[in-house]
Amino acid sequence: MRRWNTVAIIGVGLLGGSIGLALRSRRLADQVVGIGRRASRLRWARLRGAVTSTTTQLAQGVAAADLVVVCTPVEQIVEFVMLASAACSPGTLITDVGSTKEQIVTSLDRRLADGARNRVAFVGSHPMAGSERSGVEHARADLFEGRVVIVTPSYRTRPEACRTIGRFWKSLGAKVLYMTPSSHDRSVGAVSHLPHLVASALATATSPRDLPLAAGGWQDTTRIAAGDAELWRQILLDNRLHVLKSVDKFAKVLSSLREALERNDKARLAQLLAIGKRRRDSVGS
Amino acid sequence: MRRWNTVAIIGVGLLGGSIGLALRSRRLADQVVGIGRRASRLRWARLRGAVTSTTTQLAQGVAAADLVVVCTPVEQIVEFVMLASAACSPGTLITDVGSTKEQIVTSLDRRLADGARNRVAFVGSHPMAGSERSGVEHARADLFEGRVVIVTPSYRTRPEACRTIGRFWKSLGAKVLYMTPSSHDRSVGAVSHLPHLVASALATATSPRDLPLAAGGWQDTTRIAAGDAELWRQILLDNRLHVLKSVDKFAKVLSSLREALERNDKARLAQLLAIGKRRRDSVGS
Numbered sequence: 001m002r003r004w005n006t007v008a009i010i011g012v013g014l015l016g017g018s019i020g021l022a023l024r025s026r027r028l029a030d031q032v033v034g035i036g037r038r039a040s041r042l043r044w045a046r047l048r049g050a051v052t053s054t055t056t057q058l059a060q061g062v063a064a065a066d067l068v069v070v071c072t073p074v075e076q077i078v079e080f081v082m083l084a085s086a087a088c089s090p091g092t093l094i095t096d097v098g099s100t101k102e103q104i105v106t107s108l109d110r111r112l113a114d115g116a117r118n119r120v121a122f123v124g125s126h127p128m129a130g131s132e133r134s135g136v137e138h139a140r141a142d143l144f145e146g147r148v149v150i151v152t153p154s155y156r157t158r159p160e161a162c163r164t165i166g167r168f169w170k171s172l173g174a175k176v177l178y179m180t181p182s183s184h185d186r187s188v189g190a191v192s193h194l195p196h197l198v199a200s201a202l203a204t205a206t207s208p209r210d211l212p213l214a215a216g217g218w219q220d221t222t223r224i225a226a227g228d229a230e231l232w233r234q235i236l237l238d239n240r241l242h243v244l245k246s247v248d249k250f251a252k253v254l255s256s257l258r259e260a261l262e263r264n265d266k267a268r269l270a271q272l273l274a275i276g277k278r279r280r281d282s283v284g285s
Numbered sequence: 286m287r288r289w290n291t292v293a294i295i296g297v298g299l300l301g302g303s304i305g306l307a308l309r310s311r312r313l314a315d316q317v318v319g320i321g322r323r324a325s326r327l328r329w330a331r332l333r334g335a336v337t338s339t340t341t342q343l344a345q346g347v348a349a350a351d352l353v354v355v356c357t358p359v360e361q362i363v364e365f366v367m368l369a370s371a372a373c374s375p376g377t378l379i380t381d382v383g384s385t386k387e388q389i390v391t392s393l394d395r396r397l398a399d400g401a402r403n404r405v406a407f408v409g410s411h412p413m414a415g416s417e418r419s420g421v422e423h424a425r426a427d428l429f430e431g432r433v434v435i436v437t438p439s440y441r442t443r444p445e446a447c448r449t450i451g452r453f454w455k456s457l458g459a460k461v462l463y464m465t466p467s468s469h470d471r472s473v474g475a476v477s478h479l480p481h482l483v484a485s486a487l488a489t490a491t492s493p494r495d496l497p498l499a500a501g502g503w504q505d506t507t508r509i510a511a512g513d514a515e516l517w518r519q520i521l522l523d524n525r526l527h528v529l530k531s532v533d534k535f536a537k538v539l540s541s542l543r544e545a546l547e548r549n550d551k552a553r554l555a556q557l558l559a560i561g562k563r564r565r566d567s568v569g570s
Binding site: 128129130131147148150177187188190191192194195196197198199200201202203204205206207208209210211212213214215216217218219220221222223224225226227228229230232233236237240243244246247249250251252253254255257258261262264266269270272273274275276277279280281282283285 | 413414415416432433435462472473475476477479480481482483484485486487488489490491492493494495496497498499500501502503504505506507508509510511512513514515517518521522525528529531532534535536537538539540542543546547549551554555557558559560561562564565566567568570
């Protein structure tokens with residue numbers, strides 16, 4: 001396992017805080033610098049032991065880093081990677097944890113000028129280890145254990161930088177998959193962004209008067225709707241074309257179920273429910 | 286707490302088995318008779334300690350009972366209540382655990398002739414404590430603790446029988462709500478049957494090639510789709526008019542979300558997601 005000298009984490013919330021805790025508990029970094037705008041959140045991160053030092057000055061925070069991880073909301077990732085790339089030392093690796101990849105990677109491929117690209121390398125990542133909870137107070141050293149992290153090289157990504165970022169996530173306990181940014185966005189549109197939209201619609205469609213009866217099924221099915229609305233607004237819009245396709249596919253399946261129900265078609269309804277059950281059973285709890 | 290002499294449970298699966306385990310661990314019944322068609326399942330129930338004796342002969346099994354609980358799939362409940370009412374002793378109470386109530390209660394109001402009604406009393410119940418798992422092997426003595434059980438008297442139900450059945454569920458640790466059969470069906474159509482249909486559609490809409498990326502969000506949102514397809518087929522058809530209304534309400538909300546996404550309307554999308562989050566936050570995990 002590579003031991004890092006200094007890892008700089010920009011944005012110390014659930015994911016950034018968990019990266020810090022995992023690096024420290026596994027002794028994979030000498031220094032973990034937490035960079036953020038709010039001093040109160042940074043103090044929390046330090047008290048929790050997620051970082052060894054903190055700063056609100058990005059340039060100062062990344063100066064000594066050999067790895068920078070950008071953990072901000074998706075709309076700010078490109079901006080922070082650009083700021084970090086201008087301030088960090090030659091040879092520094094930069095990655096992110098954004099839930100969408102195509103716009104971020106394409107934009108950075110274009111904007112990181114050749115000079116910057118020779119000094120630093122950016123490789124996009126997406127740890128599929130979020131939660132409806134946010135904030136460093138929910139960070140956990142084991143958040144990435146057994147979870148999938150997707151690393152998304154583009155044709156401009158240096159292969160050795162890509163491998164190093166893959167090994168970084170493996171060193172935190174994750175299973176690493178490599179995908180192109182666009183196939184990443186298509187897939188997570190289906191397995192992550194669509195479920196969020198569906199969960200949100202289901203929560204909204206439930207009358208408050210019926211909520212006292214909401215048992216485990218309702219709670220499971222709607223749980224992710226409690227996620228931060230502004231973060232999800234950004235993710236869904238960033239990936240809107242893929243999400244729209246997924247919504248339409250879902251709506252078509254739902255309407256087959258509705259039709260079987262309306263027609264009182266026992267055999268068809270049983271068949272459709274059995275298909276859903278088989279698909280769900282193939283994943284496990 | 287009333288202590289029962291003999292409780293007969295018709296159908297010893299997850300719910301029937303859990304009733305038996307709860308009665309025995311709380312010492313609320315001297316005898317718990319498990320009645321079923323399959324000797325292998327009955328043996329399991331006895332080995333697990335959910336029942337004290339078993340039989341495949343319904344008439345024999347209910348003869349000594351002061352309480353009969355019918356835990357079969359919804360389509361068979363009326364038939365088994367009729368069989369039990371003909372074979373049990375005067376004064377016996379009968380309840381069920383069916384997920385729908387209007388058809389069952391109305392049909393029994395009509396079919397239990399006045400003679401039978403003077404001898405035995407039926408009161409409909411619905412413990413909202415199911416699971417995507419079925420079978421006595423998943424039964425638990427604490428399944429009903431803190432869970433809602435809805436008791437659904439009709440205008441023909443004797444008030445004292447209704448109160449006794451309410452106290453029965455409270456003695457197993459449940460919170461009891463009283464509703465008419467039709468308002469029950471409308472409410473659970475929204476908070477239980479609709480989520481099942483949505484979870485099933487979401488599971489089916491996910492391509493197998495994307496399943497390796499299915500993380501906690503997908504797993505939560507689709508979990509109940511793993512429920513027994515035949516049992517759910519019966520429940521959904523039994524309550525189809527209410528479920529259809531709920532599906533249409535859900536589809537309308539989803540289509541507002543889709544429209545905001547398609548128009549790239551940040552403010553509207555953020556607003557809709559915030560409504561879903563507030564609704565979900567009001568329930569807790």
